[in-house]
Amino acid sequence: MSLEPATSGTVLWRSVRGPMEVALFAKQIPNGTRRFAEHVLRGNEMTITRVTEKYVELTGPGGEAVAKESNSRIRFSQPYMVVADTRTPGRYAITLTTQVGDELADWTILGKVRGDAVYWLRNLAGSGTVKDEDGVLQYAVKGVGGDILENVWNIKDERREATQNLEVKTSRKQVSLSFEDEDEEATADVQIRMRPVKKVKRVQKKQKEEESEKAVTESITTGPASTPPAEEAGKPLRSGAEDAPVTPTDPTLEKLRKFQESLRQPNRSAKKPPTHSNAEEGIDGLSSEDEDLEFLNHRWSK
Template sequence: MSLEPATSGAVRWRSIRGPMEVALFAKQIPNGTRTFAEHVLRGDKMTITRVTEKYIELTALGGEVIAKESNSRIRFSQPYMVAADTKRPGRYAITLTTQVGDELADWTILGKVRGDAVYWLRNLAGSGTVKDEEGVLQYAVKGIGGEILENVWNIQEEKREAIHNTEVKTARKQVSLSFEEEEEEDTTDVQIRMRPIKKVKRAQKKEREEKDKAVTETITTVPETVFPAKNAEEPLQSAAADASATHTDPTLEKLRKFQESLRQPNRSTKKTPTHNNAEEGIDGLSSEDEDLEFLNHRWNK
């Protein structure tokens, strides 16, 4: 039966190898666990610098020396326990075995690693890691951030202050350029955000394509001419009549009269008798009529 007390606080440190969650004994070790949680919030300032056969050394910038705090129920009873150095500030150790000996005798135990982080920590301590005789890593494992999972210290305000102090990037202000004297403003400590060259070129290319498209549309579009459906032949007929009236060619005039005579019905015109006594016969017929009648009489016989 384990006599180890239950943990009451948890943090997550994120590194280039992966995240590492640590469950802390916040009630039994309040000061040491609080300092470690503040260091985890500034996780980009923490680095794994040294690996030995018994433990992994983790260093952090800033902070104060953690005082010696002990509890009879907390001991190195299992691997992957987290302890803090009581002589140097910002120096922590993650044990790989229970046989740590006198090397960590004066250190304060803060908690234990939980989750899948034990796998990449074990691989880090393997033979493939490049280190010198004292265990110093040639390529240190740098941190990229951290957060508090179970906050029992009420350090939200301290978290915001730490983020504000360690934040490198400043807020960029949008500046509106104007040539009017009334709208002049103090632009000191203002950074003007410049557009990348690739985006500028892409925007210019898009504008050129839109202009070429507009020109092609204006060239290809032809206005449609709509003719009225009713009385469409009247203007043509009037135009033909006007054209015929203007031309006075005698040949065309004769041709027009000939066409009109063809359209008229064929009427036989009776020859008006002439009462010329010289050419008329006895019966009132002309000499030509008498000859024709005589010929018809002989033909019939």
């Protein structure tokens, strides 16, 4: 039967080799586990710098040294235990065996590694790792980040809060725009809401139709001025025959012209004394021209 207490806090450190999940004894070792959790949040500043046959050394961003804390139920009973140095700030170790001897006797046990991280930690101690005689790695395993999976210490993650604040949507005010001088100061700090594209297209189409109608109206109003009806009534009627070119040698057209003139001047219905000679007179003392006009007048009256 195991006497080891249950863990109550979990953190996750991510490195270039892979993630490492650590379950901590937060209730039994509150101060040391809290400091380690704060360092994991700044996981990009943590690095594995040294590897021996018994443990892997992990260096954090520093700060204050962890005070010595112990519990009779917490021992080096299994490998892959996470311990903190009580003399050097930000210095941690991960054991690879239970036979650590006196090397880590003054260190404080914080928790234990669980999950698949035990495999790549074991590979760091193999023959393929380049290190010197003291176990210092030529290519340190750098961290890329970290998270607190089970936050029993109520540690505030400032980075996560800043991201959440950016995602909060603020309400925007909708105002009517004005180009008057008195409203410039009032609308200076107000956000403008753009109209939808479909609405803009409808407005542009309506404006084009209004402009085309306006152009047609202007072309009608600015056309050649028509003669007023009063002036038209005062002018004598002109037929197409009068406007047509008249051939003076054609006697029929000449007679027709005279007939039209006689119709326009009804006061000249009285016969004028003939001015032609007796040689041109016809029957009953009328000339041939007068006979024709008399005949036409008779036909017109019928």
